[in-house]
Amino acid sequence: MNWTILNGVNKLHDEMKEWMGHLHQCPELALMETKTANFIAEKLKSWGYDVVEGIGKTGIVASMTVGKGNKTIGLRADFDALPIQEVNDLPYKSKIEGVSHLCGHDGHSTMLLGAAKYLAETKNFNGTVRLIFQPGEETMEGSPAMIADGLFERFPVDAVYGMHNMPGLPFGKFHFCENEMMAAVDNWEIELTGKGSHGSMPELSIDPVVCGSSLVMALQTIVSRNVSPWQNSVVSVGAFIAGNAGNVVPQTALLRLSIRNMEPKLREMVLNKIRSITKSQAEAFGCKYEIREGIPGAVLLNTPENTQWAASVARNTFGDDQVVYPAHPYMGSEDFAFMLQKKNGTYCMLGNGDSFMVHHPQYVFNQDILPIGAAYWAALTEEYLK
Ligand SMILES: [Zn+2]
Ligand SMILES: [Zn+2]
Structure with missing residues:
Protein backbone atom coordinates (compact mmCIF):
# COMPACT_ATOMS: atom_id res chain seq x y z
CA MET A 1 0.00 0.00 0.00
CA ASN A 2 1.22 3.48 -0.81
CA TRP A 3 -0.04 5.40 2.21
CA THR A 4 1.74 8.60 1.22
CA ILE A 5 -0.31 8.90 -1.95
CA LEU A 6 -3.54 7.50 -0.45
CA ASN A 7 -3.48 9.87 2.52
CA GLY A 8 -2.36 12.82 0.39
CA VAL A 9 -5.14 12.36 -2.14
CA ASN A 10 -7.76 11.63 0.54
CA LYS A 11 -7.19 15.13 1.91
CA LEU A 12 -8.51 16.44 -1.44
CA HIS A 13 -11.71 14.37 -1.33
CA ASP A 14 -14.05 17.20 -0.24
CA GLU A 15 -12.56 19.56 -2.78
CA MET A 16 -12.91 16.94 -5.50
CA LYS A 17 -16.58 16.45 -4.63
CA GLU A 18 -17.08 20.22 -5.04
CA TRP A 19 -15.42 20.22 -8.48
CA MET A 20 -17.42 17.23 -9.61
CA GLY A 21 -20.64 18.77 -8.30
CA HIS A 22 -19.94 21.88 -10.35
CA LEU A 23 -19.17 19.91 -13.52
CA HIS A 24 -22.22 17.71 -12.97
CA GLN A 25 -24.56 20.68 -12.66
CA CYS A 26 -23.31 22.26 -15.89
CA PRO A 27 -23.01 19.40 -18.38
CA GLU A 28 -22.12 20.13 -22.00
CA LEU A 29 -22.48 17.89 -25.06
CA ALA A 30 -19.64 16.57 -27.22
CA LEU A 31 -17.33 19.23 -28.65
CA MET A 32 -19.37 22.05 -27.10
CA GLU A 33 -17.71 21.81 -23.67
CA THR A 34 -16.44 25.40 -23.51
CA LYS A 35 -17.42 26.19 -19.89
CA THR A 36 -16.26 22.76 -18.72
CA ALA A 37 -12.89 23.19 -20.43
CA ASN A 38 -12.55 26.67 -19.00
CA PHE A 39 -13.22 25.46 -15.45
CA ILE A 40 -10.63 22.69 -15.80
CA ALA A 41 -7.99 24.90 -17.47
CA GLU A 42 -8.28 27.63 -14.80
CA LYS A 43 -7.69 25.12 -12.01
CA LEU A 44 -4.65 23.64 -13.78
CA LYS A 45 -3.14 27.08 -14.42
CA SER A 46 -3.56 28.04 -10.77
CA TRP A 47 -1.48 24.99 -9.77
CA GLY A 48 1.39 25.95 -12.08
CA TYR A 49 0.77 23.72 -15.10
CA ASP A 50 1.68 24.78 -18.60
CA VAL A 51 -1.82 24.68 -20.09
CA VAL A 52 -2.71 24.63 -23.79
CA GLU A 53 -6.39 24.87 -24.68
CA GLY A 54 -8.46 24.43 -27.82
CA ILE A 55 -6.82 21.20 -29.01
CA GLY A 56 -9.32 19.31 -31.17
CA LYS A 57 -11.84 22.10 -30.51
CA THR A 58 -12.17 22.07 -26.69
CA GLY A 59 -9.44 19.67 -25.55
CA ILE A 60 -6.72 20.60 -23.05
CA VAL A 61 -3.19 19.40 -22.42
CA ALA A 62 -1.56 20.44 -19.14
CA SER A 63 2.14 19.69 -18.73
CA MET A 64 4.49 19.88 -15.78
CA THR A 65 8.18 19.01 -15.68
CA VAL A 66 10.04 18.33 -12.45
CA GLY A 67 13.77 17.56 -12.28
CA LYS A 68 15.88 16.51 -15.23
CA GLY A 69 14.24 13.18 -16.07
CA ASN A 70 13.60 12.79 -19.79
CA LYS A 71 10.62 10.45 -19.58
CA THR A 72 7.04 11.63 -20.23
CA ILE A 73 3.77 10.02 -19.21
CA GLY A 74 0.33 10.91 -20.62
CA LEU A 75 -2.84 10.54 -18.53
CA ARG A 76 -6.19 11.03 -20.22
CA ALA A 77 -9.69 11.85 -18.91
CA ASP A 78 -12.82 12.74 -20.89
CA PHE A 79 -15.32 15.51 -20.02
CA ASP A 80 -18.36 15.47 -22.32
CA ALA A 81 -21.95 14.79 -21.22
CA LEU A 82 -24.88 12.94 -22.82
CA PRO A 83 -28.22 14.03 -24.32
CA ILE A 84 -30.22 12.25 -21.58
CA GLN A 85 -32.57 13.69 -18.95
CA GLU A 86 -31.21 12.82 -15.51
CA VAL A 87 -33.73 11.18 -13.17
CA ASN A 88 -31.81 11.58 -9.92
CA ASP A 89 -32.49 13.58 -6.79
CA LEU A 90 -28.91 14.69 -6.17
CA PRO A 91 -27.98 17.98 -4.48
CA TYR A 92 -25.78 18.57 -7.53
CA LYS A 93 -28.30 17.39 -10.14
CA SER A 94 -27.87 18.60 -13.74
CA LYS A 95 -29.26 22.10 -14.27
CA ILE A 96 -29.47 21.63 -18.02
CA GLU A 97 -32.69 20.14 -19.36
CA GLY A 98 -32.07 16.95 -21.33
CA VAL A 99 -28.29 16.97 -20.81
CA SER A 100 -26.41 15.17 -18.05
CA HIS A 101 -23.19 13.48 -16.99
CA LEU A 102 -24.60 9.96 -17.01
CA CYS A 103 -21.37 8.29 -18.08
CA GLY A 104 -19.35 9.76 -15.20
CA HIS A 105 -16.99 11.82 -17.33
CA ASP A 106 -17.37 14.60 -14.73
CA GLY A 107 -15.92 12.11 -12.25
CA HIS A 108 -13.13 11.11 -14.63
CA SER A 109 -12.02 14.70 -15.08
CA THR A 110 -12.28 15.31 -11.34
CA MET A 111 -10.04 12.32 -10.60
CA LEU A 112 -7.42 13.64 -13.00
CA LEU A 113 -7.74 17.12 -11.46
CA GLY A 114 -7.25 15.59 -8.01
CA ALA A 115 -4.06 13.90 -9.21
CA ALA A 116 -2.99 17.15 -10.86
CA LYS A 117 -3.27 19.09 -7.62
CA TYR A 118 -1.53 16.38 -5.59
CA LEU A 119 1.35 16.09 -8.08
CA ALA A 120 1.79 19.86 -8.30
CA GLU A 121 1.92 20.18 -4.51
CA THR A 122 4.20 17.21 -3.80
CA LYS A 123 6.36 17.25 -6.96
CA ASN A 124 7.59 13.78 -6.08
CA PHE A 125 8.54 12.86 -9.65
CA ASN A 126 11.38 13.36 -12.07
CA GLY A 127 10.29 14.02 -15.66
CA THR A 128 7.20 15.31 -17.43
CA VAL A 129 3.56 14.53 -16.79
CA ARG A 130 0.98 15.50 -19.41
CA LEU A 131 -2.67 15.59 -18.45
CA ILE A 132 -4.93 15.16 -21.47
CA PHE A 133 -8.50 16.38 -20.93
CA GLN A 134 -10.50 15.14 -23.91
CA PRO A 135 -13.85 16.33 -25.30
CA GLY A 136 -16.42 14.43 -27.34
CA GLU A 137 -15.87 10.83 -26.24
CA GLU A 138 -19.53 9.84 -26.58
CA THR A 139 -19.58 10.60 -30.29
CA MET A 140 -16.14 9.03 -30.87
CA GLU A 141 -14.99 12.41 -32.22
CA GLY A 142 -12.88 13.95 -29.48
CA SER A 143 -9.86 11.67 -29.47
CA PRO A 144 -9.46 11.69 -33.31
CA ALA A 145 -9.94 15.48 -33.25
CA MET A 146 -7.14 15.97 -30.69
CA ILE A 147 -4.85 13.60 -32.61
CA ALA A 148 -5.58 15.40 -35.90
CA ASP A 149 -4.72 18.66 -34.13
CA GLY A 150 -1.21 17.34 -33.46
CA LEU A 151 -1.73 16.01 -29.92
CA PHE A 152 1.25 13.66 -29.86
CA GLU A 153 3.52 15.78 -32.09
CA ARG A 154 3.00 18.93 -30.04
CA PHE A 155 2.92 17.11 -26.70
CA PRO A 156 5.02 13.93 -27.03
CA VAL A 157 4.50 11.14 -24.49
CA ASP A 158 6.18 7.75 -24.06
CA ALA A 159 2.88 6.09 -23.17
CA VAL A 160 -0.71 7.08 -22.52
CA TYR A 161 -3.18 5.79 -19.92
CA GLY A 162 -6.97 5.94 -19.65
CA MET A 163 -9.63 4.83 -17.16
CA HIS A 164 -13.43 4.48 -16.96
CA ASN A 165 -15.70 3.87 -13.99
CA MET A 166 -17.79 0.71 -14.35
CA PRO A 167 -21.09 -0.01 -12.58
CA GLY A 168 -21.46 -3.63 -11.52
CA LEU A 169 -17.76 -4.07 -10.81
CA PRO A 170 -16.94 -4.09 -7.08
CA PHE A 171 -16.41 -0.65 -5.55
CA GLY A 172 -12.87 0.66 -5.98
CA LYS A 173 -11.47 -2.44 -7.70
CA PHE A 174 -9.31 -2.07 -10.79
CA HIS A 175 -9.83 -4.30 -13.81
CA PHE A 176 -6.99 -4.69 -16.29
CA CYS A 177 -7.14 -6.60 -19.56
CA GLU A 178 -4.37 -7.09 -22.13
CA ASN A 179 -4.84 -6.59 -25.88
CA GLU A 180 -8.54 -6.42 -26.95
CA MET A 181 -10.37 -4.60 -24.15
CA MET A 182 -13.24 -2.79 -25.91
CA ALA A 183 -14.98 -3.34 -29.24
CA ALA A 184 -14.95 -1.09 -32.26
CA GLU A 293 -20.94 4.81 -42.67
CA GLY A 294 -20.42 7.38 -39.93
CA ILE A 295 -17.18 7.74 -38.02
CA PRO A 296 -15.12 4.53 -38.26
CA GLY A 297 -14.70 2.63 -35.01
CA ALA A 298 -11.52 1.09 -33.63
CA VAL A 299 -10.84 -1.83 -31.33
CA LEU A 300 -9.23 -0.72 -28.09
CA LEU A 301 -5.94 -2.62 -27.80
CA ASN A 302 -4.06 -2.43 -24.52
CA THR A 303 -0.29 -2.89 -24.81
CA PRO A 304 0.53 -6.02 -22.76
CA GLU A 305 3.72 -4.66 -21.09
CA ASN A 306 2.07 -1.39 -20.09
CA THR A 307 -0.95 -3.28 -18.79
CA GLN A 308 1.21 -5.58 -16.65
CA TRP A 309 3.12 -2.60 -15.34
CA ALA A 310 0.00 -0.52 -14.53
CA ALA A 311 -1.61 -3.51 -12.79
CA SER A 312 1.51 -3.94 -10.66
CA VAL A 313 1.50 -0.24 -9.74
CA ALA A 314 -2.19 -0.56 -8.75
CA ARG A 315 -1.39 -3.64 -6.63
CA ASN A 316 1.43 -1.81 -4.84
CA THR A 317 -0.75 1.24 -4.25
CA PHE A 318 -4.05 -0.36 -3.21
CA GLY A 319 -3.20 -3.96 -2.26
CA ASP A 320 -3.36 -7.20 -4.25
CA ASP A 321 -7.06 -7.81 -3.55
CA GLN A 322 -8.04 -4.50 -5.20
CA VAL A 323 -6.77 -5.53 -8.63
CA VAL A 324 -8.39 -8.00 -11.03
CA TYR A 325 -5.95 -9.03 -13.76
CA PRO A 326 -6.50 -10.47 -16.26
CA ALA A 327 -10.11 -9.25 -16.38
CA HIS A 328 -12.64 -9.81 -19.18
CA PRO A 329 -13.09 -7.45 -22.15
CA TYR A 330 -16.24 -5.48 -23.03
CA MET A 331 -18.28 -5.14 -26.24
CA GLY A 332 -18.71 -1.43 -25.38
CA SER A 333 -16.43 1.06 -27.09
CA GLU A 334 -14.11 4.00 -26.42
CA ASP A 335 -12.40 6.54 -28.64
CA PHE A 336 -9.30 6.23 -26.44
CA ALA A 337 -8.69 3.32 -28.86
CA PHE A 338 -7.40 5.90 -31.36
CA MET A 339 -4.78 7.19 -28.90
CA LEU A 340 -3.65 3.60 -28.30
CA GLN A 341 -3.17 3.21 -32.06
CA LYS A 342 -0.52 5.94 -31.80
CA LYS A 343 1.04 5.22 -28.41
CA ASN A 344 1.61 2.31 -26.07
CA GLY A 345 -0.47 2.32 -22.94
CA THR A 346 -3.46 0.79 -21.23
CA TYR A 347 -7.07 1.53 -20.35
CA CYS A 348 -8.59 0.10 -17.19
CA MET A 349 -11.95 -0.08 -15.46
CA LEU A 350 -12.53 1.18 -11.92
CA GLY A 351 -15.45 -0.45 -10.09
CA ASN A 352 -18.32 1.97 -9.35
CA GLY A 353 -20.02 -0.63 -7.14
CA ASP A 354 -23.63 -1.73 -7.46
CA SER A 355 -25.30 1.09 -9.39
CA PHE A 356 -27.35 1.63 -12.51
CA MET A 357 -25.33 1.20 -15.71
CA VAL A 358 -23.74 4.23 -17.36
CA HIS A 359 -26.19 5.95 -19.78
CA HIS A 360 -29.16 4.93 -17.55
CA PRO A 361 -31.16 8.02 -16.44
CA GLN A 362 -30.61 7.03 -12.78
CA TYR A 363 -26.89 6.25 -13.02
CA VAL A 364 -24.82 7.93 -10.28
CA PHE A 365 -21.03 8.20 -10.26
CA ASN A 366 -19.88 6.97 -6.85
CA GLN A 367 -18.01 9.95 -5.38
CA ASP A 368 -16.11 7.68 -3.01
CA ILE A 369 -14.02 6.41 -5.94
CA LEU A 370 -12.74 9.95 -6.66
CA PRO A 371 -9.65 9.66 -4.41
CA ILE A 372 -9.04 6.08 -5.60
CA GLY A 373 -8.86 7.13 -9.25
CA ALA A 374 -6.75 10.17 -8.38
CA ALA A 375 -4.35 7.99 -6.37
CA TYR A 376 -3.97 5.62 -9.35
CA TRP A 377 -2.97 8.51 -11.63
CA ALA A 378 -0.54 9.88 -9.04
CA ALA A 379 1.00 6.44 -8.45
CA LEU A 380 1.49 5.81 -12.20
CA THR A 381 3.20 9.19 -12.51
CA GLU A 382 5.50 8.80 -9.50
CA GLU A 383 6.41 5.23 -10.44
CA TYR A 384 7.10 5.95 -14.12
CA LEU A 385 8.96 9.20 -13.47
CA LYS A 386 11.19 7.96 -10.67
ZN1 LIG B 1 -20.74 6.83 -22.31
ZN1 LIG C 1 -17.98 7.04 -20.81
Missing part, protein backbone atom coordinates in the same frame (compact mmCIF):
# COMPACT_ATOMS: atom_id res chain seq x y z
CA VAL A 185 -18.39 0.40 -32.79
CA ASP A 186 -19.62 1.42 -36.22
CA ASN A 187 -22.88 3.31 -36.31
CA TRP A 188 -24.25 3.07 -39.84
CA GLU A 189 -27.39 4.22 -41.59
CA ILE A 190 -28.79 2.56 -44.70
CA GLU A 191 -31.42 4.47 -46.65
CA LEU A 192 -33.46 2.56 -49.23
CA THR A 193 -35.38 4.55 -51.81
CA GLY A 194 -38.16 2.83 -53.76
CA LYS A 195 -41.24 4.31 -55.34
CA GLY A 196 -44.22 5.34 -53.27
CA SER A 197 -47.72 4.29 -54.26
CA HIS A 198 -51.28 3.70 -53.11
CA GLY A 199 -51.34 0.63 -50.88
CA SER A 200 -53.95 -1.00 -53.13
CA MET A 201 -51.69 -0.78 -56.20
CA PRO A 202 -48.39 -2.43 -55.24
CA GLU A 203 -47.64 -3.05 -58.93
CA LEU A 204 -47.02 0.69 -59.32
CA SER A 205 -44.60 0.79 -56.37
CA ILE A 206 -41.08 -0.26 -55.53
CA ASP A 207 -41.60 -1.20 -51.89
CA PRO A 208 -38.68 -0.22 -49.59
CA VAL A 209 -40.41 -1.92 -46.62
CA VAL A 210 -40.27 -5.34 -48.28
CA CYS A 211 -36.72 -4.67 -49.49
CA GLY A 212 -35.69 -3.45 -46.01
CA SER A 213 -37.30 -6.47 -44.30
CA SER A 214 -35.37 -8.80 -46.55
CA LEU A 215 -32.21 -6.80 -45.90
CA VAL A 216 -32.62 -7.03 -42.10
CA MET A 217 -32.92 -10.82 -42.34
CA ALA A 218 -29.99 -11.09 -44.75
CA LEU A 219 -27.79 -8.98 -42.44
CA GLN A 220 -28.46 -11.46 -39.63
CA THR A 221 -26.66 -14.15 -41.63
CA ILE A 222 -23.33 -12.31 -41.46
CA VAL A 223 -22.48 -13.27 -37.88
CA SER A 224 -24.23 -16.66 -37.96
CA ARG A 225 -22.73 -17.84 -41.30
CA ASN A 226 -19.44 -15.93 -41.70
CA VAL A 227 -18.02 -15.48 -38.19
CA SER A 228 -16.47 -18.37 -36.34
CA PRO A 229 -18.38 -19.33 -33.18
CA TRP A 230 -15.07 -18.70 -31.36
CA GLN A 231 -15.03 -15.05 -32.37
CA ASN A 232 -17.15 -12.04 -31.37
CA SER A 233 -19.17 -9.74 -33.57
CA VAL A 234 -22.56 -8.06 -33.28
CA VAL A 235 -24.77 -6.70 -36.09
CA SER A 236 -27.88 -5.07 -34.64
CA VAL A 237 -30.52 -3.20 -36.60
CA GLY A 238 -31.79 -0.95 -33.82
CA ALA A 239 -34.10 1.18 -35.94
CA PHE A 240 -36.23 0.53 -39.04
CA ILE A 241 -38.08 3.70 -39.96
CA ALA A 242 -40.54 3.66 -42.86
CA GLY A 243 -43.99 4.97 -43.62
CA ASN A 244 -46.83 5.82 -41.25
CA ALA A 245 -50.03 4.66 -42.91
CA GLY A 246 -51.31 1.18 -43.71
CA ASN A 247 -52.62 2.10 -47.14
CA VAL A 248 -49.47 3.76 -48.43
CA VAL A 249 -46.34 2.19 -49.86
CA PRO A 250 -43.71 4.62 -48.61
CA GLN A 251 -40.99 6.11 -50.73
CA THR A 252 -38.11 5.36 -48.37
CA ALA A 253 -36.99 3.16 -45.49
CA LEU A 254 -34.18 3.98 -43.08
CA LEU A 255 -32.22 1.37 -41.12
CA ARG A 256 -29.88 2.26 -38.25
CA LEU A 257 -27.22 -0.29 -37.36
CA SER A 258 -24.87 -0.77 -34.43
CA ILE A 259 -21.95 -2.98 -35.45
CA ARG A 260 -19.47 -4.18 -32.80
CA ASN A 261 -16.21 -5.95 -33.46
CA MET A 262 -13.14 -7.02 -31.52
CA GLU A 263 -10.70 -7.73 -34.35
CA PRO A 264 -9.79 -5.30 -37.14
CA LYS A 265 -9.72 -8.03 -39.84
CA LEU A 266 -13.04 -9.45 -38.73
CA ARG A 267 -14.48 -5.94 -38.62
CA GLU A 268 -13.44 -5.32 -42.22
CA MET A 269 -15.03 -8.60 -43.31
CA VAL A 270 -18.29 -7.78 -41.49
CA LEU A 271 -18.44 -4.24 -42.90
CA ASN A 272 -17.72 -5.49 -46.42
CA LYS A 273 -20.49 -8.07 -46.09
CA ILE A 274 -22.92 -5.34 -45.01
CA ARG A 275 -21.93 -3.30 -48.08
CA SER A 276 -22.29 -6.21 -50.51
CA ILE A 277 -25.52 -7.61 -49.02
CA THR A 278 -27.10 -4.14 -49.04
CA LYS A 279 -26.11 -3.65 -52.67
CA SER A 280 -27.41 -7.03 -53.82
CA GLN A 281 -30.63 -6.84 -51.82
CA ALA A 282 -31.40 -3.31 -53.00
CA GLU A 283 -30.71 -4.25 -56.61
CA ALA A 284 -32.79 -7.41 -56.37
CA PHE A 285 -35.81 -5.38 -55.25
CA GLY A 286 -35.12 -2.46 -57.59
CA CYS A 287 -34.46 0.05 -54.79
CA LYS A 288 -31.78 2.69 -54.76
CA TYR A 289 -29.64 2.69 -51.65
CA GLU A 290 -27.25 4.91 -49.73
CA ILE A 291 -24.99 3.69 -46.93
CA ARG A 292 -23.86 6.37 -44.50
